[in-house]
Amino acid sequence: MSNEFLPAAAQPVAPAPLVPRRHFLSSSSGSLASIALSWLLARESSATTPGRVPAGAGSGLHFPAKAKRVVQIFCSGGVSHLETFDHKPELERLDGKSLEGMGENLGFFGQPGMLMKSVYPFAKHGESGSWVSSLLPHLASCADDLCFIHSMVAKSNNHTPATFQMNSGFTLNGFPCMGAWLSYGLGTVNEDLPAFVVLPDPRGQPAGGSINWTSGFLPANHQGVAFRTDGVDPIADLRTPAGLSPADRVADLRLLETMNSDFARLHPGDTDFAARLRSYELAARMQVSIPEATSFDDEPAAVRELYGIDDPTNKGFSRNCLMARRLLERGVRFVQLFNGGSFGSPRINWDGHENMQENHDTQAATMDRPVAALIKDLKDRGMLDDTLVVWSTEFGRSPVTQGIGATGRDHHPKAFTCFLAGAGVKGGHHHGATDDVGYGVVEDEVTIPDFHATILHLLGIDHEKLTYYHNGVNRRLTDVHGRLIRGILS
């Protein structure tokens, strides 16, 4: 048993000195009590307490790390590579023609269709001359910072298994996801905040629900902590219950500390008791640090404008992006942002079966500006140098329409585009390529285990060495696969 929230050095904590019994309620010595007191003060004065600035972050587990933290944007539903980043002039010429000879219709629903050109025009952007469609003008303006992988392939044609694969490496239910592995491997930087925070789309959870941030067989403290951003408390049980005055709570915590310390002293040699005391200290600190980290009160107007905080068309996703930056700044190791929820009518994700333009117009309006703002903001703060930005989706979309004369595209796992940006990767770079119609990969195929192996590498982790024993197997994020994508490393 151990508290993985704690850095190794903090694990064996000596019991606090005995408080003279008579005065324990009025004394402020003892760390839990003093934290509780500071919480009380913070609450009473509404003062913001600055987050504890991360120090000595990320030297890497197996070798020096380029990235100290990661933010992953996951776009649910399957973003079309053909409408965003994979420019296919030949597809324009073949618009309305048959796919025959270039591949078979793999669509999930399998209705016949003809090749369809991108519904958006493409243009070159930045000094790198990267092609980006008119759908994403804000991200296009960041083109020189983005490192595109055009040759991604997924194992499943079905949303949930494919979403699981992007997040956990496995198409099955319940394997630990990447953030949990990072928390397990690297621990936390800021003790006052969780190492792995998830910001689900305010419109709904992704396919598969909270399994996408499970710790699986890893200890529960590595599970992603999902913050809500729609006005209520960011996490469950953060708030001291109504009806309990701050003074009540401080008294509770003082007594807890006193009695638990005594108990630890009576049972020497068991570090669990010290660790448990520590966990209550951290809990008390989180009651201060999380509200502070998730409040935008101190964000200047220019920043709010950059993200589009007050623009209702992004459906609250801009708030998540700004919160991601605040959390990264305060030392959260891995922030995962979901853009788009699961199923429903009307659609709240990128699953453009019926009409590509209508669907992707709506979704891009939520995603483009906030994600571009996040990249620019990180860059302005000098954080892009040691922060890895990962933009991903579960699969691409078919070059043929879903049905004759239709305007939507079906799922397509044989080729899609993701991008990385920031720490350790080349900017304005394009890795891998698809064929003339964007059906299959013809150059430098990248599997999801390859993708994961590379992200771990940038964090100083050898993906073959980060293992955890479970049911007869030393499990890895990358299972028995994964090759480093060397071509994209700067």
Added chain:
Amino acid sequence: MVLLLSVRCRLAIVVGLLLPLQPSMAADGDRHDRARALLAARCVECHGADAQEGGLRLDSRGSVLRGGEYGPVAIAGSGTEGELLDRIRSADADERMPPTGAPLTADEIASISAWLADGLPWLGAEGDADRDPRLDHWAWQPIRRPDPPAAVEAFQALPGVEPDRNPIDAFVRATLAKEGMRPTAVADRRTLIRRLSFDLLGLPPTPEQIDAFVADVDPAAYENLVEQMLASPRYGERWARHWLDVVHYGDTHGYDKDKQRPNAWPYRDWVIGALNADLPWAQFVAYQVAGDVLRPDDSGAIEATGMLAAGPWDFIGHVEVPETKTDGKIARHLDRDDMVANTIGTFASVTIQCAQCHAHKFDPVSQEDYYSLQAVFAALDRSERTYSPDPAVMQAHAALDVRRTVLDGLRKALEARRADAAGARLAEIDKALAAPGGGNATPAFGWHSEIVAASGPTAADTEKWVQVDLGREVAITRVVLHPCHDDFNAIGAGFGFPRRFRIEGSSDPTFATNVVRLADSGADNLPNPGTVPQVFTVDTVSGGSRYVRVTATRLAQRQNDFIAAIAELDLLDADGTNVARGATVTSIDSIEAPPRWQRANLVDGEFPSPSGDAIALRRERDELLAKVPLEVTDGLRAVDEDLAGVTRQREALPALRPLYTVTATQRGGIPRPIHVLARGNVSAPGREVGPGALSALTMLAPRFELPPDAPEGARRKALAEWLVSPDNPLTWRSAVNRAWLHHFGRGIVDTPSDFGRMGSPPSHAALLDWLAGKFRDQGGSLKNLHRLIVGSATWRQRADDDSSSSAIDSSNARLWRQNRRRLEAEAIRDAVLATAGTLDPTAGGPGWQDFRIEHPEHSPHYRYDLADPADRSTWRRSIYRFIVRSQTQPFMTSLDCADPSMRVEKRNESLSAIQALALLNNGFMTTQAVEFAARVAREAGDDPDAQVDRALRIAFGRAPTDEERGVLVELLRSHGLPAVCRTLVNLNEFTFVD
């Protein structure tokens, strides 16, 4: 040079290092050892049990001498000749072996050369030359019945230490003595009863139980206490939870839709009951694999099979993708994989799933073994079935099924004669009547019920109702139902129109009272009416109805599921006015997907127009039917009456209960052909295999020799018999090891679901075999095993770290003391309820739910934050919680509750800030702290000293020290009794058990 062809091999290092090196035979055997170790490390991955490149194996003396496809590769007695030496010495990198990694050094080559020159000495009988050395691993060996070692004299009179109480102590203490450790003193009675109570019941003892035990002068006081606890129904509730972790039981499917499984719980209740009844282990195991086959008349044996369906299930991959497509094949392959892993991992503690893609890297499990196990389950699909606790009822239902089949056949014959008599025109008319009418004028199609998955024989009989509120009582004279039109699944006209239904009126919106039947569809299923309006004249207009409800009693089938949909409901009063138009519509459910499907569409005046000449066609049809001979018409009427009788008799019988399990009905009991799949790829099937199990257990036949036409169940019966055979060492060791884990916090094998080479070796191998043999030979009684374990001095030791032994064995693998344990999520929650005095002991039945569901029509969202912690229906034991896979319960999850998606052999015991926040602030904790305070006030009166005393005695079973009393009374006076109670349940002493 073709021998040892340079097929590029994977690095053999990992496997090689794990192979046991044969011990040295003689002083000069070092070089021989080294040579064999080199072969093991660098060659056998490609030339061994897993793979035989070029037909060659190099893992036994016989196989080296025999050579490969192209002849021998070495000559005994020659250190210079033979292809083996040629290839390892080759200068040509394409030819040289091994093909990967550094070439062998000159020194290494010299060792091999010397070993060959010495005649390839190899330990082991020559007859076993081809034996896979991995078979020597402890787990595959038969259970020995070792005699307990002699008691360690020095430990029999140590101060405070109990003398040996049973043979467990002799085994454990022999190891302690050998390794220079000593046992710890016996725990005091207060500690023992608390430990025993949590171990066996998962609940704290009451202060009264503690007092009675501490004061009990009966020499058998302890044994009596154990018996009392083992007889408690709370015992099964505690131990079933351990079992459900391993089989990953859940009440939803998981994956994206995460639909509920409302009828999974009978399996959970069966486990509890079977443990309470101390069902012999062989039956406990066999019923879960094949209870329906072994004991078809025993409802418990049927419920037991819920184990095979306990894990997650990919609804989309099964329901929305047909088995003919690759994704559908993958889904079903993975479904069988889950059944195989769940069965073999759970009962036999072998990790089998690696062999899905390749022969197991570490254990002698081949792909053929793995796919033979898949073949056992090849006819099965997860779904609901029905059963009854009364075998007579099950038989009566079966007899009615037979009768119905006969009548259906008769009806078909009569219909054919009618068609002959009426002429071909009848069929044309019927077709025309069913043909699509004019489509929908607007996209407002109608009302559409939620979709019922085809999960069992009763799915179509799910009742779906929709009703209107007319705002006043109206006497209805005619009811008109307009069917829908939707091209989904190419159904078109009549989409979703219920096959059977009734129409009722009432003055009560719940239709609990004052219900009058206005019309119904008759006893038989209606054919698809197309878009022809269905008109019903109300026979006797008696009074009026404010509410009119249409209840579908047999749903319309789509491809793989069932629905009810109605475009428009007209209710005509005596003047012929449609009073339903614009009324308020409510329904049991609705997919609410505007504009096409919503409740309001039922009364919006929009419906598909019927084909114009429907009325004329009906008249013509009647004329044709007049030509049909009377005997046919009468015969049809008689058959229909009989069929109605069958329906009535069925309704009169006690209803069958639904159970979520596996069934073979979807495939008519015919197993799918199972092939060995190259790299687990469903598109690369290799040779077909029949049913079987693990060939590593050489004492049992690895393949089940069944006749080709044997029923599906014979395969599972054979697997059940293989598992519970007295000769199967895995099953018995696995069971005693799992029990040991929950008594000590650690198994004798620390990897309870993996006895293979990657797992931990047993900390007490002889004891494991002694226990397994005794358990097996004495009827497989788990309760006897508990008696033995908790009766041992080893179990009764103190948990404190007060011995010099910790310097030798700090992890306490050798059990020089008892382990202190943090309670599991369920035990903490149940202990809080017990402490607060609010625990509702109601046992069994559907799980209680501490969430609200949002968006049930698509993918349900389970919102725990919307539940009310004061809802007393949730104050039951945690074993009865409704377990959701997609959103795990946050409070329980923070306490390391098992993830129901994973097979959990052992809980983690983490301590985190999120856990602390949950224990401090979660509504459950604060609500129960207030209840706890109320209980203390009730039981102790107003005196603060007495209150503090009572609170501590309830929470910890002890009186406070003077110091504790002082600070607690001070807290009580300044912040109230609830503050004291909140604090106590957060203390270490509450959460840890010594």
